[in-house]
Each structure stands twice: as C-alpha cells, then as structure tokens.
Amino acid sequence: xFEITPITLEFAIGxxxxxKDFAAVRSAGYAxxxxxxxxxxxxxxxASSDARPLAENQGLTYAHSPSNNHALFExxxxxRFERALTExxxxxxxxxxxxxxxxxxxxxVASRHRETKDVIADLRDAGQxxxxxxxxxxxxxxxxxxxxxxLKDDALLSLxxxxxxxxxxxx
Numbered sequence: 001x002f003e004i005t006p007i008t009l010e011f012a013i014g015x016x017x018x019x020k021d022f023a024a025v026r027s028a029g030y031a032x033x034x035x036x037x038x039x040x041x042x043x044x045x046x047a048s049s050d051a052r053p054l055a056e057n058q059g060l061t062y063a064h065s066p067s068n069n070h071a072l073f074e075x076x077x078x079x080r081f082e083r084a085l086t087e088x089x090x091x092x093x094x095x096x097x098x099x100x101x102x103x104x105x106x107x108x109v110a111s112r113h114r115e116t117k118d119v120i121a122d123l124r125d126a127g128q129x130x131x132x133x134x135x136x137x138x139x140x141x142x143x144x145x146x147x148x149x150x151l152k153d154d155a156l157l158s159l160x161x162x163x164x165x166x167x168x169x170x171x
Contacts, residue, residue, distance in 0.1 A: 004028055005099060007106060007126050008166045010090040013099040016045045019054050025093045026058040032088035036081065036105060037096045038066035045097075061089050067096075072104055073140055082109045085165075103128045110165040111141040122166045 002021040006012045016037060017025065025033060033055045039047045046054070048064040055062040065084045067077045085092065094102040103123055107130060110119040116137045123130055130137075 004030075004093060005126055005128070007103070007122060007128075010092065011085075011106060011165075012091065012093050013102040013106070013128075014093060014095050015098050016043075016095055017051070019046065022051075022054045022058045022060060025055075026060055028093075030060065030091050030093040032061040032063065032090070032092045034081075034084050034088060034092050034094040034102070035062070035064045035096075036067045036094060036102050038068055041068075041097070043097065063088055067101060067105065069101060072101065073108070073136060075140075075143070078105065078108045078112075078140065078144075081105045082112070085109060100128070104130060104133065106165075107133070107137055108140050111137040112144050113165050116141060119166065 002014070002017060002024050004012050004014045004025065012028075012030065017033075022033070033051070035048055035051060037045065039049075048066075052062045052064070063084045065080050067081070071077050094106070096102050103126075107119050107123060110122075116134060119137065120131055120134060
C-alpha cells in the first residue's frame with residue numbers, strides 16, 4: 001500500500017509513486033507533487049517525463065527537483081528545493097525513493113527559517129529520525145542566514161512564515 005507521511009499541514013513525504021498512486025495523492029488532498037529523485041538512478045521507477053503527465057491527469061501540479069544523496073547539503077540543491085516549495089500550490093507531496101531524502105531536504109530548508117530542534121521534533125513526530133544530522137542542519141542554516149543577499153527575496157521571507165515549514169500540527 002502506498003504511504004503518505006504528513007510532516008506539516010502543507011507538506012508530506014513518501015516513496016516513489018507508481019502510475020496508480022497519483023490518484024491516491026490527489027484523493028488525499030494534495031495539490032502538487034515534487035519529485036527529488038533523479039532520472040537514471042538505480043531501480044525500477046517512473047522517469048520524471050512519465051510521471052509528469054500521470055500527475056497532471058489527476059489535476060496535480062508536478063515539479064522535478066532532482067538531488068543525488070551525496071549532494072543533499074549543496075546550497076544550490078537546497079535552494080532549488082526551497083524555490084519549488086515557494087512556487088508550488090499547497091499542500092505538496094514530495095518524494096524520492098523512500099521519502100528520507102525529501103525529509104532531509106525539507107529539514108534543511110525549514111532550519112533556515114526555524115529552530116533546528118523544532119524542525120527535528122516535527123520530523124520525529126512524523127516518524128522520521130534525523131537527529132544524527134542536527135549539526136549539519138545547523139551549519140547549513142547558519143551559512144545561509146549569514147548571507148546578506150538571502151533575505152532580499154519576498155517569496156522566501158513569506159515561506160518562513162508559512163504552514164509549509166511547520167509550527168502547525170498535522171492534525
């Protein structure tokens with residue numbers, strides 16, 4: 001059975017959907033699908049070019065923001081994921097192979113706007129254990145917060161105040 005794991009009121013994660021799972025995403029109330037799994041990664045799964053029309057046929061907006069596991073902490077990867085979060089209609093279902101990569105990317109973005117301990121607590125409440133990345137989350141957030149150019153984007157400022165990055169319960 002296809003599993004969707006809500007992290008906040010506006011954001012959920014899960015594994016790579018099959019062709020039939022897009023209907024489940026839509027019926028669960030999601031408006032967008034954010035795929036972070038790169039095409040060409042090992043395994044048998046839908047390529048982004050095949051997944052996009054399946055999502056759109058269900059009335060879902062689809063975005064592809066690929067990230068290899070080894071590149072998760074690169075600023076441009078985090079920035080691209082954050083930009084997708086600002087542009088996609090809410091609520092968003094994000095996926096990779098298992099959901100862990102999307103949980104980490106969400107945490108990297110959320111830590112830019114909230115206390116890292118609170119971000120980790122939200123993920124723990126959702127069944128995602130990423131405490132082992134606490135130092136990396138803090139370092140990544142500190143690097144971005146130190147950039148004077150970072151706060152010039154109104155969309156990013158409003159993202160920090162949104163339900164997408166937490167603060168609201170998933171009930």
